[in-house]
Amino acid sequence: MSTVHSAEEMMTVAASRALAGRRTCFVGIGLPSLAANLARATCAPGIVLIYESGTIGSKPDRPPLSIGDGSLAETADTVVSSAEIFNYWLQPGRIDTGFLGAAQLDRYANLNTTVIGDYRRPKVRLPGAGGAPEIAASCQETIVIVRHTKRIFVDRIDFTTSVGHGDGPGARERLGLRGAGPVKVITDLGVLEPDPETRELVLVSAHPGTDPADAAAETGWPLRIAPDLATTDPPTPGELGALRALNS
Known part of the structure; x- marks a missing residue:
């Protein structure tokens, strides 16, 4: 197996590592789901993955196509109603971590998955909120x-x-x-965290082979870079093998 990794593989591995030590995770579809299932296969084998369709403890062997993917229910510890997921599990704060993607993000990690452009006459209408507002809130x-x-x-x-x-x-x-809100934003260039005082995102780690100037150039505001900027550890052969098995 080749140990040469892509930028997307580095991003997914870095995101999976962020779940180490977490017990429960409310998972969004797409990149969050891929990273969460990689964490379950590597650094967080006991983590309970929860999807808004009502599946608790799902263990899919491939990335689900949607929250209605049959593999989520087939491999779950239990399946409950969406109302129970939100009213009993999520809103009272019983879930450790929410894992989300976005089409737009600002310096305070506010997320947009609704429209690009004016809401009434959008350039692009996106998939929408789904459970993301409640996940981010609770x-x-x-x-x-x-x-x-x-x-x-x-x-x-x-x-x-x-x-x-x-x-x-x-x-x-x-x-x-x-909830405490976003504690990490993980990208294909590095890892950002909110400043404890201002809550503005700061680049705290750059992925191997990237320059912090690359991240600054791709950010729509003057990006702050931590004075003690770290370098993300590259993926291990085990992490790459598990990720590629999920994607195969």
């Missing part, structure tokens, strides 16, 4: 995985689907949101 913490481009990392998102850190310190508390 999970104890949220992790975001997105590609690092100026199209996604914008100064101002066109629509706020899911609140990250609002307009800065104290915003989540003023809105009455239960």
Whole structure:
């Protein structure tokens, strides 16, 4: 097996590592689901994956195509109603981590998955909110995985689907949101975390072979770079093997 990895493989592995030590994860479809299932196969074998269709403890052997993919129910520990997932498990704060993607993201990790352009006359109508607003509001913490481009990392998102850190310190508390909000944003260029005081995203780790200037160039606001910027550990052969098995 080749140990040469792509930027997307590095991003997925880095995102999977963020779930180490977590017990429960409310998973979005797409990149979040791939990374969460890789974590289950590597660094977090006991993690319970939850999907908004009502499956708890799903163990798919391939990335599900949607929340209605039959593999989620077939491999789950149990299946409950969507109402129970949201009203009993999610909203009271019983789920550790939410794992989300986005079409747009701003400096405070607010997310847009609704429209590009004006809401009434959009350039692009996106898949929509789904359970993302509730996941972002009520999970104890949220992790975001997105590609690092100026199209996604914008100064101002066109629509706020899911609140990250609002307009800065104290915003989540003023809105009455239960969870801590986004604690990491993982991209194909590096890892960002909110500044403890300002809540603005800061590049804290660059992936191997990338330059922090690359991330700054692909960000729609002046990106802050941590003075003690780390370099992400490259994927291990075991991580790459598990990821490629999921994608095969």
